[in-house]
Amino acid sequence: MIRTACTSQAGCAPRAGSALRLVLLLPALLGLALVGELKGAEPPDTSTAVCLPPLDRNQVSTARGVPEHWVIGEIDRATGEWRGGDGAENVLWVSRLGSETYGSPVVWQDKVFCATNNGAGYLPRFPSKEDLGCLLAFSRKDGRFLWQYSTAVLPDSPLNWPLQGICSTPWVGGDRLWIVTNRGSVVCLDTEGFLDGEDDGLIREQTQGEQEADVVWEFDMRERLGTVPRFMTSSVVTGVGPWIFAATSNGTDGQGRVAHPDAPSLIALDKATGELRWADASPGANILEGQWSSPAYGAIAGVHQLIFGGGDGWGYGFQVDPAGDSLPKLLWRFDANPKTARFREAGLGDRDYLVAPPVIDGNRVYLTTGCDPQWGEGAGRLWCIDATRRGDLSAELALDAMHRLLPARRELAVDTTAGEQAAPNPNSGVIWLYTGGDWNGDGKRDVEETYHRALAAPVVTTDFVIAADATGIVHCIDNRSGKLLWSHDMLAAVWGTPLVADGKVYASDEDGDTVVFALSREKQILAENTVEEPIYTTPAAVDGTLYIAAQKHLFAVGARSRP
Numbered sequence: 001m002i003r004t005a006c007t008s009q010a011g012c013a014p015r016a017g018s019a020l021r022l023v024l025l026l027p028a029l030l031g032l033a034l035v036g037e038l039k040g041a042e043p044p045d046t047s048t049a050v051c052l053p054p055l056d057r058n059q060v061s062t063a064r065g066v067p068e069h070w071v072i073g074e075i076d077r078a079t080g081e082w083r084g085g086d087g088a089e090n091v092l093w094v095s096r097l098g099s100e101t102y103g104s105p106v107v108w109q110d111k112v113f114c115a116t117n118n119g120a121g122y123l124p125r126f127p128s129k130e131d132l133g134c135l136l137a138f139s140r141k142d143g144r145f146l147w148q149y150s151t152a153v154l155p156d157s158p159l160n161w162p163l164q165g166i167c168s169t170p171w172v173g174g175d176r177l178w179i180v181t182n183r184g185s186v187v188c189l190d191t192e193g194f195l196d197g198e199d200d201g202l203i204r205e206q207t208q209g210e211q212e213a214d215v216v217w218e219f220d221m222r223e224r225l226g227t228v229p230r231f232m233t234s235s236v237v238t239g240v241g242p243w244i245f246a247a248t249s250n251g252t253d254g255q256g257r258v259a260h261p262d263a264p265s266l267i268a269l270d271k272a273t274g275e276l277r278w279a280d281a282s283p284g285a286n287i288l289e290g291q292w293s294s295p296a297y298g299a300i301a302g303v304h305q306l307i308f309g310g311g312d313g314w315g316y317g318f319q320v321d322p323a324g325d326s327l328p329k330l331l332w333r334f335d336a337n338p339k340t341a342r343f344r345e346a347g348l349g350d351r352d353y354l355v356a357p358p359v360i361d362g363n364r365v366y367l368t369t370g371c372d373p374q375w376g377e378g379a380g381r382l383w384c385i386d387a388t389r390r391g392d393l394s395a396e397l398a399l400d401a402m403h404r405l406l407p408a409r410r411e412l413a414v415d416t417t418a419g420e421q422a423a424p425n426p427n428s429g430v431i432w433l434y435t436g437g438d439w440n441g442d443g444k445r446d447v448e449e450t451y452h453r454a455l456a457a458p459v460v461t462t463d464f465v466i467a468a469d470a471t472g473i474v475h476c477i478d479n480r481s482g483k484l485l486w487s488h489d490m491l492a493a494v495w496g497t498p499l500v501a502d503g504k505v506y507a508s509d510e511d512g513d514t515v516v517f518a519l520s521r522e523k524q525i526l527a528e529n530t531v532e533e534p535i536y537t538t539p540a541a542v543d544g545t546l547y548i549a550a551q552k553h554l555f556a557v558g559a560r561s562r563p
Helices: 221-225
Strands: 082-084 091-096 106-108 111-117 132-139 145-152 171-173 176-180 185-190 215-220 238-240 243-247 266-270 276-280 296-300 303-309 314-319 329-335 359-361 364-368 382-386 396-398 422-424 430-434 464-468 473-478 484-489 499-501 504-508 513-518 525-530 540-542 545-549 553-557
Touching (some): 106 171, 106 540, 111 545, 111 553, 145 185, 171 238, 185 221, 185 243, 215 221, 238 296, 296 359, 314 364, 382 464, 464 504, 473 504, 473 513
Antiparallel strands (some): 091 553, 106 111, 111 132, 132 145, 171 176, 176 185, 185 215, 243 266, 296 303, 303 314, 359 364, 364 382, 382 430, 396 422, 473 484, 499 504, 504 513, 513 525, 540 545, 545 553
């Protein structure tokens, strides 16, 4: 059921030897790497150094002079202190994060922001043993801790695992920052915290020390909208004009039921006030498990679109008014699964949903299938579709579910657990589908030639698509034909979206390794680096510096060694 009323109503397991972690990570897949003009969207303030989550979710950076090799030197693993030493190379500074980190770093003016848990215990009133979701602010110059936003975990919830922290990545504009918390809220913070000595907004904090966060407003999606997040609310917000768009992570209750199918899956809030402006519940009762994808935004053939990857395995394209004068409206849908596919718990079926965010490049949208990483490896699908078309753009039509066609409203739930009879769709928007290829020419598809369920979004350039799957295979695909050019086995799970910067591809894995490839038709490994702790995020690149959020530390990698 589609709702457009402004009301205030109350994937794949890592390989053997890898830690099994939950899908709470989703923001890590989004990462942030764009510096300069955001394609098809409002540009950031280019008078200062910025590195924000790209609105089109395409992790292509204009940064130059980014190192391809680094050595972190010595870290005291008992205290978390970086000591560097004579062996350190191209590391500017290292700062402690919590004990688990899934949020990618954001660079804004003189600060670096990163979401994590309370493992570092920066605030005396919150010892490190206290389980909190945290957003940390550091000095971009030297990594000095500045302030912390702290929020408690949800009590007595069997669907929320401990010590996961805030798994989102913030959006920043001017002196304001917006982020989705581990409690299912969207909060707006002052980027200065209380360093400016001012208490901004309608919320008056009792604790106003210099190292405390200054909350401007908060919108509790669970209380206001009745959402029931599966495991974690982890959407990365999308800032467009006066809007803040956020996915609610509404999902199943652990028993395979969507507790509140009418609760919104996607909402728009007023940036300044946090007032609910619009809500949409597209997947509704068809949610398969959870919803952890984040919306993408861009101008497609002159039409401003917001693309959302639903927990039902469908992609949705909405027309958005950047001025905020009219409500978004649905333009198209796309089923990323064959109609014969069946969903089964624990990843035993072949019908999956969209975990990674959609990616927009020109008139094309790229969608990739995945699932909770606990549920094991499985076949993945990477679709390239034409988003200028309207209606049902799927490759196939279900003969017994014609109500899916626009402009009909989906008032009835579709049984997504059972396969359906299908027919080719004459209105299909498919440009190409990638599932793998025979790169070595031996007449079969090996593991490294097969595309698996993915947590990471593809990265798109004019000639290439770089796609890393959760099995740990990095695929380089011809963007024109959808054919495999080369692949590489990282030998560990890949969660974070790779980064393309300065003609290079940076891909990190759960072992803490980052392999740097040349962006070319032939596989060329330029360097292999390690930070000796898992990486679930995408790095940020700006002014020749790479900011890497690993499990417990934030690394600033620049083209010089520590003094």
